[in-house]
Amino acid sequence: MSGPDRELRLGEIPPPPLFKLADVAGDDVFEEAAVGGEPARVGALFATRDLAEEFSGNAPELGMASLSGLEARELPDWGFVEVYAASGQDYVLVVSEAGTGLFHASDVAARAAKEIEGAGEISFPLYLLSDERGESPLISVETGEEAAGEETLVAALFTSTEKARAFRARASHLDLPDLLGTIDDRDGLRRHALIARQAGADYAVVDPESGLTEAIPIEELTL
Numbered sequence: 001m002s003g004p005d006r007e008l009r010l011g012e013i014p015p016p017p018l019f020k021l022a023d024v025a026g027d028d029v030f031e032e033a034a035v036g037g038e039p040a041r042v043g044a045l046f047a048t049r050d051l052a053e054e055f056s057g058n059a060p061e062l063g064m065a066s067l068s069g070l071e072a073r074e075l076p077d078w079g080f081v082e083v084y085a086a087s088g089q090d091y092v093l094v095v096s097e098a099g100t101g102l103f104h105a106s107d108v109a110a111r112a113a114k115e116i117e118g119a120g121e122i123s124f125p126l127y128l129l130s131d132e133r134g135e136s137p138l139i140s141v142e143t144g145e146e147a148a149g150e151e152t153l154v155a156a157l158f159t160s161t162e163k164a165r166a167f168r169a170r171a172s173h174l175d176l177p178d179l180l181g182t183i184d185d186r187d188g189l190r191r192h193a194l195i196a197r198q199a200g201a202d203y204a205v206v207d208p209e210s211g212l213t214e215a216i217p218i219e220e221l222t223l
Contacts, residue, residue, distance in 0.1 A: 008101030010111055011223060013094050015187045016077045018045045019052040020084055021070035030089045031064040035102070043089035043105070045081070046072070047096035055095060064093075082112035114223070115186055125184050126206070127158045128192070129168055131177040136192070138201050139174065139208070155196040155204040155218065157183070163207050193221035 021044060023029055030041040044067060046052035052072035059068035075081050085092055085108040092108045094101045128136045138153040158164035161180055168176045183189050193204060196218055203215035 006099035008099045010107055014047045014096050015185050016075055018075045019049050019072045021056055021067050022073045028087055029070055031066040035091055040090040042091045044093040051095050078112040078115040082109050085109035125182050127161055127164045128181045129176045130179050130181040138199055152202045153200045155201045156208050157206045159207055189221055193218050
C-alpha cells in the first residue's frame with residue numbers, strides 16, 4: 001500500500017467524511033490481533049474511499065486478513081465516527097495521506113465527542129481579514145487598567161462577510177487588510193489557531209464587539 005509512513009497523532013485524525021470497512025450486510029468487521037502482546041479487536045478508519053478500498057484489497061499482506069474484500073462505508077460526521085469507535089473494537093487504525101496511527105478506540109470516541117461539542121459552539125464557515133499573502137493580522141486588546149497599559153493579542157473571526165467588513169470599517173485606525181479568508185471546518189480552524197498562537201495570540205474572538213467578553217483561549221482551538 002502506498003503512502004507516507006509517518007505516525008499520526010490523535011489530534012491529526014482528519015475530519016469527516018471518513019470511511020470504515022463493512023461486510024455486504026453493512027456490519028462492521030474487526031481484525032483479531034495482538035497489540036502490546038495482548039489480544040485485541042482492531043477496526044480501521046480511512047481519510048478517503050480510495051484508501052479504504054486499497055487497504056481492503058491488500059489486507060492479507062498487511063496482516064489484517066479479516067478486513068479483506070470489504071466495502072467502504074462513509075461516516076459523514078463526527079457523530080458517526082463516535083458511534084463507530086464505541087462499537088466494540090479495542091483499537092482503531094487510522095489511515096490518511098499524511099500517515100497512519102493506531103489509537104485506543106475510547107480515545108477516538110472521546111476526540112469525536114469533543115469535536116461534536118466544539119461544533120455546537122462554533123458554526124462554519126468563519127471568515128477572517130487577510131492580506132494578499134493570506135496572512136491575517138492579530139489585534140491588540142487592552143486587558144487591564146488603562147493606565148497599566150496591559151494588552152493581549154487576539155485573532156478576530158467573523159460569522160459573516162458583512163460582519164467582517166463592518167468591523168474593518170469601525171476599526172479603520174488599525175489599517176486592517178480588506179481581503180477575506182474562509183475557514184470551512186474544525187481542521188481549518190485548528191490550523192489557523194496554531195498559526196495565530198505562533199504569532200503570539202492568546203485568544204480568538206468571534207464577531208468581536210467589546211474586548212475579550214466572548215474570548216476563546218487560543219489553546220482550546222489547537223486541540
